[in-house]
Amino acid sequence: MSAFRIVRRTGLDVEEAWAALTDFEAHGDVVPLTRLELDPGPPRLGWGLHAGTGVGPIRLWDHMIVTIWSPPPRIDATPAEFRVVKIGRWLRGWAHVVIEPDGSGSCVKWTEEVLPRFDPVPRLSAPLSRRAGERIFSRTVEGLLIRAEAADTLR
Template sequence: MAVEIVRETSAPVGRVWSVLTDWPRHGAHVPLTRLTVTGPPGVGQEIDAATRLGPFAFHDVMRVDEWEPPTDGSAGHVVLTKIGRVLSGSARIEVAPHGSGARVAWAELVRPRPDLLGRAVGPIADVAARVLFGRTVDGLLREAAE
């Protein structure tokens, strides 16, 4: 089951899109994590979210598989697929006009590999994902409104 985070903001759609898809910016809201990007924005771009605690580290590697920025009053979305060795899953982030601002819907499915382990810890992963991605969206939307 995917976790969905939905938020509304008075920030303009274009600004929200640019903040949410500025992947390195996410690191300010995800503890102990730094994001690096390979390639230009759009389909094929890869993001490596490296989380480090002392000598221990793991990488959540993702690839952008869909990229449709919002245009002239229509919604935009981006789909990321987790392609790393540690985590599987995907994320879909939609930014849509809402009144004079924007509505964000972020759906995330994250599971540890291998799949058998992922299914076993799915409910725990969902709780952690809801907290982590809720915090991330809230922080990024505060930035977009500044």
């Protein structure tokens, strides 16, 4: 199994952290060499996004669909969460993000598994996929939260 978890605490409240992490267009600003194409309308259950990573016309496209969409505020006090499943030709896996209140801010728990769709030797590729995923998505989460914190400070 190649799942990994990123945990970040932030001064942003749950709604602000949710807004930062679900601004999927902004993911392309913090993930190197990546461009996003989004389904029309706001994110919701069944909504799709397509991330193309590469240079110029040479890109590998990662197609994803939202399978859980539970935004804040939660009347029943359960955490805000979303889940995206990778359904593309090149990658398989999922990302599950949970955002909970934490003192005066919030705690983000981003758990993800990403593997090549065609994986002849999973025992070899899983550790590499996990390390690469941890590095890329740690930077993604951190970058999105830092941008939102900076914008919050300017208000």
